[in-house]
Amino acid sequence: KTDIIKFKGNAKDKVYLKKISDTLKSGGLVVLPTETVYGLGGNGLNKRACKKIYEAKGRPSDNPLILHIAENSQLDALVAEIPDVAKKCMEKFWPGPLTIIFKRSEIIPDEATGGLDTVAIREPSNEIAHAILKAVDFPVAAPSANLSGRPSPTKVEHVIEDLNGRVDIIVDGGHSVVGIESTVLDVTVDPPMILRPGKITLEDLREIDENIRIDSATIDAKSGEIPKSPGQKYRHYAPRAEAICFGGRLDKVVNEIKKNIKKNKDKKIAVLATDETFEEYKNLDIKLLINLGSRDNLEEVATNLFDALRRCDEENVDIIFAEGFELRGMGLSIMNRLLKACSGKVVMRI
Ligand code: TXA
Ligand code: MG
DSSP states (O other): OOEEEEOOSSTHHHHHHHHHHHHHHTTOOEEEOOSSSOEEEEETTOHHHHHHHHHHHTOOTTSOOEEEOSSGGGHHHHBSOOOHHHHHHHHHHOSSSEEEEEEBOTTSOHHHHTTOSEEEEEOOOOHHHHHHHHTSSSOEEOOBSSOTTSOOOOSHHHHHHHHTTTSSEEEEOOSOSSOSOOEEEEOSSSSOEEEEOOSSOHHHHHTTOTTOEEOTTTOOTTTOOOOSSOOGGGOTTOOSSEEEEEESOHHHHHHHHHHHHHHTTTSOEEEEEOTTTGGGGTTSOOSEEEEOOOTTOHHHHHHHHHHHHHHHHHTTOSEEEEEOOOSSTHHHHHHHHHHHHTTTSOEEEO
16 A cells, blocks of 8 residues: 655654655655656665565666765765766756766665666755655665656656555655656766756756767757657657657648648547647647647746646547657757657658
């Protein structure tokens, strides 16, 4: 049986925090809110707790976990070395939505890293996460708190849908403010490489080291091309429906989506639109029209994205037409998730 806990901002919170830390200390699983997405937490130095995380998520055990810490001072014991570039990144972006990959120290169990000799570490800024991490004296391993293959959870309802009955405690922290997972930066290679784009963008990181690059598997940012046949790497976040993302000039994108709506009259259609285009689709035959927010505020779009994909599942739509975004800044991070949602399905560029 899973306990769902919500902090009240009064004396009761101490009791809740004790219960949460006791559960983690005894090897239990606690879903905690972070500023990016909810995390499925367990003692990152405890093999059995790590194993339980994989089981609860239904995640393949070779996909490594992120260890979450409360303070920079915890880092020394967990890593073999801290390169200068990592120090600068920590100073600028921690606590916050940046995960850094280090060479690991001896105390990290293989169960946390999928057997790799590196370890992913992040110091979240969310206050509840911070309080929980401070209440225990070990790092908390926490992958996103979704069942493997589903979109990451940004609301407690998403977590309950996926993990109720599979974990000991779910902590309700409201809506995640960032809404997409942390940026993952590998500093064990030279120059450092972004393995997953997030709110901390390539442009942000290049202010620290102009040589930082991005793994081309995330998206081919140089050519601006969207990969035509997404491979294995785009297996995640797949909604049940077929999803097609249209990239290019916005007026052309809108026209193309309208044409496709007409062509697919017999199907239940969802459209992922933006403030700028929302009205264009209003009187058309669409089951679910979602406004992700303004193109001038991609932070807002990111916050709403995973909830939108889950709503498409709830409404049982057959096909999702998504507008694309520019492949720079947060746009690139959003497109990385959208392309994964279009896994194995047609992705077009016009
Ligand atoms: O925002 C986030 O990062 C959330 C919250 C809960 O902190 N967590 C999260 O964890 O997204 P997860 O497990 O869903 O994603 C971790 C990513 C995976 O793509 C994993 O392959 C990569 O980080 N990763 C972890 N350790 C790694 C390592 N040692 N080397 C390379 N990639 C690693
Ligand atoms: Mg995940």
